[in-house]
Amino acid sequence: MDVKKPEIFIAKADNSEQFQTALYGIEEESIPFREIDDQDIADLSTMSTVEKAYQAALASQLGVGLAYDNEFAYLHQKNLPADEPLFKVALSNQTNINRLGTNAARLVKGIPFKVITEEGE
Secondary structure, three states: OOOOOOOOOEEEOOHHHHHHHHHHHHHHHOOOOOEEEEOOOOOHOOOOHHHHHHHHHHHHOOOOOEEEOEEEEEEOOOOOOOOOEEEEEOOOOHHHHHHHHHHHHHHHHHHOOOOOOOOOO
């Protein structure tokens, strides 16, 4: 029996080294996560980055999904409108990328978010 464990889902992308600090943020909050691809969600590679984040949130038992491209990372929650992610952060701002990961985990925990500044967006 293939039982899914509760995890934050992250839509895979090529430039994962820029997104690594977000993973550290999730780890700091002790919430499990997993990178997903087309094997997990059909046609994921043909979607926009915001759509990927939303589909990841829908597929996650925790209802939280992340996705990123060459410029931005997005945090989505399954109960939000598909085209309205909770956060959009520039990959160039590594402090905010770390906070994005932390906030994804805090969304699961139901505790206050860390502030994400608008600098670099």
